[in-house]
């Protein structure tokens with residue numbers, strides 16, 4: 001069985017070579033396609049400091065946040081840190097299916113890039129700010145396993161951490177409420193994470209060349225990636241959700257993946273995320289938002305919970321996709337090829353999806369799949 005499939009793939013690959021060999025005409029884009037492609041830029045997107053976090057963009061807080069991010073003192077057993085799961089040399093992810101802290105968690109560790117562009121944080125959007133999201137792993141019994149009180153004691157009794165804290169927040173951690181210490185730690189962690197941004201990709205060079213009608217600018221972009229890009233904005237309809245410069249509309253969809261991290265345990269996705277967001281003391285409507293006018297809280301104020309949210313997950317950015325395997329909230333797709341196979345064969349009948357028929361099986365040929373993957377790798 002396995003052998004005949006391999007043989008078949010080899011045959012098909014051979015056929016594709018013959019075909020592309022014969023058809024040497026380069027892929028071109030009409031005005032509509034060009035407009036869609038240009039809408040995925042320019043990159044980088046300029047961002048401002050986060051008004052909900054008074055230390056956002058402050059160099060001392062960024063440096064302190066990096067120290068905290070890498071510090072084992074933030075975990076109950078002093079054996080792990082944020083960087084255990086978010087490793088700098090793995091695009092700030094961990095390369096495994098599901099993250100492992102004190103025990104294994106239910107979801108795949110996302111890469112941390114371009115966080116200032118997110119509206120929601122966590123794959124279920126349970127947080128509405130980067131600092132609120134940074135509190136969650138500190139308290140989660142499966143991740144770092146702390147409480148606000150143990151964290152305060154840890155900071156107060158660790159000289160380097162306590163000095164850094166006093167320098168930024170004006171008083172020693174011992175002088176603050178435990179909850180305040182925790183939020184300040186989270187805001188410093190956020191200040192650091194905001195500085196992790198991705199550079200210009202080969203797609204961006206091509207996009208800029210197309211926007212400027214500069215033939216030299218677009219010349220270096222591989223032919224397979226061009227064909228993949230044409231599918232991405234065309235027949236694939238990928239950009240309905242993977243939209244704009246960061247390749248995400250920032251919202252949540254159900255793309256037909258399993259709902260069960262373990263037999264008998266369900267991941268509610270966005271449905272659970274909205275429930276948690278609403279009851280959190282650390283959301284932007286709560287007392288810790290530094291933006292006193294609450295202009296930052298508009299989305300949180302208006303978010304609605306509907307049955308459709310069940311099993312939805314945030315649309316991830318596709319920037320750096322080649323470096324963030326495995327894929328999806330549950331890490332269930334090992335490679336970009338597996339992801340593209342999923343979209344090609346997606347099951348159409350899915351509960352809760354009424355009215356949202358954004359996805360249909362694409363039935364791509366092997367050559368088309370390879371082109372789509374070639375394009376994704378240029379991001």
Ligand code: HEC
Pocket residue numbers: 069074080081082083084085086099100101102105107108109110111112118120121122123124130133134137138142143144189193
């Ligand atoms: C056990 C591994 C693990 C540890 C330790 C860990 N994380 Fe995570 N991180 C994850 C997983 C898994 C998710 C996805 C969570 C979800 O969707 O609910 C995540 C999500 C995030 C996100 C949201 C990213 C996005 O795209 O919305 C941020 C920000 C983040 N973590 C920061 C941190 C910080 C800061 C620390 C340390 C205080 C930390 N993480 C510790 C595994 C980990």
Ligand code: HEC
Pocket residue numbers: 123232236237238239240241242252253254255257313314315316317318321324326327328329330336339340343358359372376
């Ligand atoms: C209906 C909206 C929607 C459409 C259309 C869509 N996607 Fe997605 N995509 C998502 C969501 C939601 C996820 C995350 C699912 C999860 O985490 O379980 C995702 C995940 C991915 C990932 C994994 C990224 C990662 O870091 O885990 C890739 C790659 C991807 N999509 C590529 C594509 C391609 C290629 C197409 C077109 C063939 C496409 N998507 C069409 C919503 C969409």
